[in-house]
Ligand SMILES: Nc1ncnc2c1ncn2[C@@H]1O[C@H](COP(=O)(O)OP(=O)(O)O)[C@@H](O)[C@H]1O
């Protein structure tokens with residue numbers, strides 16, 4: 001029982017990072033109709049940016065974080081303006097190749113600037129801090145990692161903000177309208193180009209938070225590869241176009257992989273997410289939570 | 298008597314395909330103008346050209362709205378000048394609620410309070426929308442979606458309302474209801490341009506009409522006069538009189 005709950009907790013923590021990566025990808029996919037394979041590296045670059053501010057410029061952690069948020073928004077806007085807006089004439093496949101190219105460029109740049117050896121982010125919470133919970137369930141003491149709790153809390157807050165943004169703000173609703181019908185959104189007076197750019201900015205910001213959370217455990221150029229892949233898996237699991245779907249998908253993957261690692265094989269832990277995808281796509285090709293409305297004539 | 302919008306020798310292409318061949322149209326302030334034509338005549342293209350929805354078009358000609366040139370300026374700005382558009386086939390945002398759809402219609406308005414006050418005004422025209430306020434627009438029937446599309450265009454408080462075949466696919470009873478509402482909206486001072494294949498209905502409620510053929514203006518004139526014109530009656534209203542009726546009956550007998 002103790003083991004099980006402990007594994008559940010760590011599954012939820014890693015699921016949180018996957019959920020943010022998945023959300024970031026879905027937000028872009030819904031507006032631009034492309035899976036953004038540069039998402040991982042768009043989270044990597046800000047993490048190293050924060051590291052640089054702290055390590056070389058000796059800025060306090062929280063200030064560095066705030067500057068990093070700004071940097072991630074700027075990065076998202078720049079990528080949209082410089083690369084994707086120009087490439088809008090090319091087809092989906094071309095756009096996918098462009099995002100893969102971007103990924104390589106960002107990865108190459110980070111590796112060249114900082115080297116491939118792992119660094120350690122001066123994160124205020126270390127992976128070894130924990131909150132003991134005595135008698136949580138009758139007779140069992142549970143140890144919850146502070147970092148795990150922190151990761152989950154931050155992810156939850158961010159998800160709630162995203163939900164409120166899309167539900168209640170005019171700009172958020174306009175973003176959904178643009179995703180559904182760009183031409184008609186323009187006819188409503190919505191500046192769809194700005195919406196497109198903001199989509200990339202928001203997504204980049206969400207990814208940046210995921211990157212910073214991951215960097216608390218491990219900081220090296222390939223650190224986002226695994227969370228990106230899992231986030232993408234979660235998004236596909238959720239039907240690629242559903243925000244709640246990708247969140248649920250991410251927690252399913254996080255928890256299953258943690259249980260699999262605990263009970264069966266730690267080596268094959270990472271394969272679980274891909275196995276889930278294959279199985280789900282065989283049974284329900286549109287993903288678990290895809291919604292389709294048939295247009296009435 | 299002055300024109301609210303004027304198209305002068307407008308030419309529009311879809312890539313290499315020409316869709317409008319030198320169209321000149323003038324819409325009287327406060328009027329209902331019907332633009333009739335069969336499928337493919339260019340009705341939708343005229344509206345899309347006015348709204349600036351076809352990139353780099355019109356390739357020739359001028360469009361003047363309230364005296365200012367609007368050809369070539371971005372759609373967002375055209376909307377802000379006071380033109381509203383109800384596209385062919387409704388095109389509501391199907392995964393937004395009815396209320397959110399209306400909110401998007403009011404996107405360009407800065408007066409939050411005014412917008413709030415205008416919701417009852419729209420619901421007064423279309424009570425069913427009030428009932429379905431929190432439902433996704435995709436779940437509405439075709440007629441309800443048409444009402445939503447009109448409400449969404451109206452809530453921006455336009456000076457000019459462009460309607461693309463609002464009767465398409467609706468039952469005769471619903472068409473009548475919608476046309477009555479269009480008339481009522483016009484009575485409130487909104488100038489209306491109505492694209493229609495349903496010539497009879499459109500000519501009955503409009504003041505002036507143009508008939509498009511193959512991207513050109515064919516017949517034009519006050520609607521009451523067109524209703525009496527023999528070629529209009531035969532070709533667009535399906536009413537045959539005198540010798541033509543006999544001819545039709547002869548064909549039938551054979
Ligand atoms: N997106 C498009 N690409 C190419 N040709 C088009 C497009 N839309 C319309 N057309 C052509 O332009 C002409 C006018 O079409 P349209 O304005 O839709 O006519 P209507 O609305 O009167 O039925 C038609 O010949 C049609 O085939």
Ligand SMILES: [Mg+2]
Nearest residue numbers: 340341342385
């Ligand atoms: Mg049409």
